[in-house]
Amino acid sequence: MPEDQDTRTAPTDEELRTLDAHWRAANYLAAGQIYLLANPLLTEPLTPEHIKPRLLGHWGTSPGLNLVYTHLNRVIRARGLDALCVWGPGHGGPSVLANSWLEGSYGEKYPDVGRDTRGMARLFRQFSFPGGVPSHVAPEVPGSIHEGGELGYSLAHAYGAAFDHPGLLVACVIGDGEAETGPLAASWHSDKFLDPVHDGAVLPILHLNGYKIANPTVLSRLPEAELDALLRGYGHEPLHVAGDDPATVHRAMARALDTALDRIAAAQRAAREDGAAERVAWPVIVLRTPKGWTGPAEVDGTPVENTWRSHQVPLPGVRENPEHLRQLEAWLRSYRPEELFDAEGRPVADVLACVPEGARRLGATPYANGGLLVRELPLPDLDDFAVPVDKPGATLHEPTGVLGDLLRQVMKDTAGRRDFRLVGPDETASNRLQAVYDVSGKAWQAGTLDVDEHLDPHGRVMEVLSEHLCQGWLEGYLLTGRHGLFSCYEAFVHIVDSMVNQHIKWLRTSRELSWRAPIASLNYLLTSHVWRQDHNGFSHQDPGFVDHVLNKSPEVVRVYLPPDANTLLSVADHALRSRDYVNVIVAGKQPCFDWLSMDEARVHCARGAGIWEWAGTENGGEPDVVLGCAGDVPTQEVLAAAQLLRRHLPELAVRVVNVVDLTRLLPREEHPHGMTDFEYDGLFTTDRPVVFAYHGYPWLIHRLAYRRTGHENLHVRGYKESGTTTTPFDMVVRNDLDRYRLVMDVIDRVPGLAVRAAAVRQRMADARARHHDWIRAHGTDLPEVAEWSWNA
The missing domain is CATH 3.40.50.970 (Thiamin diphosphate (ThDP)-binding fold, Pyr/PP domains)
Known part of the structure; x- marks a missing residue:
């Protein structure tokens, strides 16, 4: 013995x-x-x-x-x-x-x-x-x-x-x-x-x-x-x-x-x-x-x-x-x-x-049966972290950096009860969430050196270069009654495709068992996304995790694409409060224009999809064309396209629709967040061209909306697997998601514009050609793009 x-x-x-x-x-x-x-x-x-x-x-x-x-x-x-x-x-x-x-x-x-x-x-x-x-x-x-x-x-x-x-x-x-x-x-x-x-x-x-x-x-x-x-x-x-x-x-x-x-x-x-x-x-x-x-x-x-x-x-x-x-x-x-x-x-x-x-x-x-143990997460007032927005597009912030400030407060407010963790594969600071280190360092029990930073034997930030471990740790943490967030580069969250499959199946089955109490949702923050891989290029460009998740049980999955910092705060607040879901949030870490005030962001995110009247030119009438967008970079390109249309075709009635909650595009009978046909037709019309700029693979939007009355009028631009290490604007040009291409799409699809606006279309094509030559000569985007703002 x-x-x-x-x-x-x-x-x-x-x-x-x-x-x-x-x-x-x-x-x-x-x-x-x-x-x-x-x-x-x-x-x-x-x-x-x-x-x-x-x-x-x-x-x-x-x-x-x-x-x-x-x-x-x-x-x-x-x-x-x-x-x-x-x-x-x-x-x-x-x-x-x-x-x-x-x-x-x-x-x-x-x-x-x-x-x-x-x-x-x-x-x-x-x-x-x-x-x-x-x-x-x-x-x-x-x-x-x-x-x-x-x-x-x-x-x-x-x-x-x-x-x-x-x-x-x-x-x-x-x-x-x-x-x-x-x-x-x-x-x-x-x-x-x-x-x-x-x-x-x-x-x-x-x-x-x-x-x-x-x-x-x-x-x-x-x-x-x-x-x-x-x-x-x-x-x-x-x-x-x-x-x-x-x-x-x-x-x-x-x-x-x-x-x-x-x-x-x-x-x-x-x-x-x-x-x-x-x-x-x-x-x-x-x-x-x-x-x-x-x-x-x-x-x-x-x-x-x-x-x-x-x-x-x-x-x-x-x-x-x-x-x-x-x-x-x-x-x-x-x-x-x-x-x-x-x-x-x-x-x-x-x-x-x-x-x-x-x-x-x-x-x-x-x-x-972790739902028996889970407590409400103490989430602070969003107004304390919101960025001021006096008018759309006048300022820029890093959305995930703003979220990092909120997460720091969550870490602080849960320090005594220790029931919130942030996990990610060696990317917390890269994803601009480093503010949490002010409250909690990175969990670490191995050896340390003088040059190390933020390592903490009692830390609640979990970093290890294995998406499998991050996912598994967080699943075990949630299933036993706690809360958390998984921050990951968008392209590499695919590594846990099978794991999230199993968790979604678990949640769906658990919902049918009266004795299993709801647990805190599994929340993903996908950033360092497809459109801004300035250091990495093609290997780091894959927005398809959203497609994968939306194949799963609609009772369980939610997908959000907030277009700016305040909408990210609103979406994150909702996700962190929710139970028994898998929430996927896709948001950029690079400086991004601020479009909505905090109050506006709350209302817009609650709607999930809505008209941005200030961006369009309907003037109370019916639109000639609808510009739809989902995602931060597509939203910027749609707004830039709307500005070009306002300047070059002022008589054209343009409606701008931004989608935050992607599942809103599904029919109501297919997803709890889905729109009725009446709601969808009111936003996108039944008979007008819709040019939709989407963050990911364009065919997903078609799949979500294929049963809608006006689907034959829907034209989607998105990532089509054309990537490299290049300038930010060149990425959208390579995939035909840029503002000039969107204007050309409008001209091609609105009846009567093909002849009347031929000169405008030609100017747009010329701008794309100038871009091609400029970046190869200077290594930076065109000044008119790099210095663009909504109020310019």
Whole structure:
């Protein structure tokens, strides 16, 4: 026994016997969910009619997960811990469902699946069955914060859950298949950001059962010394548990958990009470058990247990093959269910001896239902941060810099409660949000040098050059009841496309579960965007994340393109107050004209789309053409085009419509923010040309508006994948989004102008040609562009 083990919690032989009873019960329930449609307690011989017609689910990882759940129960109960477990193996649904049913948390959420024979039958039937529950650890499972369908994110989620929860233990089971993914490999570095004073603890449990769906796993085939060195290189102290004899493994697992928790407690005590400042080498448990442990050893003469063949359904032909049916019955009876459940199907006392009570049960912890814990974010009055706008376009500000001042105040106002974090991949200052450093530095537990700036062992700004980690940390933080913002270069947020997919699916499903309370929204600030990549060029130019998000559940997603600093403040305030959404905000960090006062910005953002009367020339009549815009650079180009039209074609009635909330373009029946046809037609007309300048790929606007009456009149300009390192105005020219091209589009589309305004069109084309020559001679934009203002 290690010297640092707390002997007060070491299990006795009697406790080990009851732990084994709990484990066997969980194994029985996991296997039963995969196979049984009826006869849940095997009170009669199995027949094909008792078997599900379609056998779906995954057995291979289940016994190992059941072992972990059982032993976590013991230490939680013995030590009075507040704990959460993130289940990384993708197909661990049968295990976590089985254990939450055993502890009673499942029946509390679903009273028709109680702890009796009827409830057990429903538990079995609903698994991977039409109208039932998925095979993964999904939102429907009490105690979960992590969808098991896509691998790689468990450890990042676990750290996100631990940040600013100093009393919480977050166990994280990492499957050895998952351990091969890039996001998981990067997640091992999260220990360099975990503050032992203000954060909880993360206990990774690397479960090596040897195989993925059809191949061996890399880490399971490493010699133990090499794996040990790898984990120590990541900054962990490994504790190894291995074997296939249940009695030996139970004792070793109990010893490893006790040792790990003693070390965690000692490290936290040293940091919190003694002021220890050195980085902690946190423990990690390496658990090696056979894949498909306790299942069929062979099927049809072929090895199954401890091979990849046990990954899904070890006995696939049970309904048709009498020998398979016999094997299944022998397998299920090997757990001795008559010792584990009474005649009414209730778990006996020995099975429940290790289970914690109340909210300390893993399936009942409020940390896995973060909406129960979340508090309103203290947001300051926007007027204190608004930029003064006496008239449109007279001044310039950096929108994200203005937002940074507001975020600094949010950081200050949450300093005591520590429930707001700003995450981003090494770009906080680059994105002009550096004002937050006045209140909180960057979380950092690794070494420091004299030249370093803003590193803080207790910081709440999270920077790491991995979008996966930023996303995973923030998701875990939000799902456990806190608030945050993810700031990212627009082009590289695509790295987390799959992760946001999973989060959106989680939110949509959670909304359908009355017992899951709404959590704070996942908020993206996408900046350093496609139109201003002065240092980087083509590789940093991709505005397509918006397209990706708008393919997803309309109940959950929102997209905002504020055109100036005050509208950004208004949109950010709304997003940070919201619940259960994914909000995508696209805003520039370069100096941008101020168009609206704070009061005007509030009204405009509440509308989502509206006419800027001061920019048009309708004069109370109907427009000859509508100039639409969404995004800061497109808005400037539309206003410049409107100014040119005012100067060269003063008789033309021009309407300018700015869109802040992109989902307003959708029909009302397709999105809660969508406009009715009446509203849309009132803005854009049914029969007049609409020239729309859009921040991203132009076909998205067509997709949003294709069912509108006047869609055939809609012409969209946007980014069409023509980029390089060049001047700001050349980027819009290269993509035909510039003011001169927009004027030409108006002339081409308004009836009668093609001949009457031919000379104006020619002047616009000449201006584009002059631009081409000028930038190649001078390296800067034309003076008439660089010095342009609305009031010029």
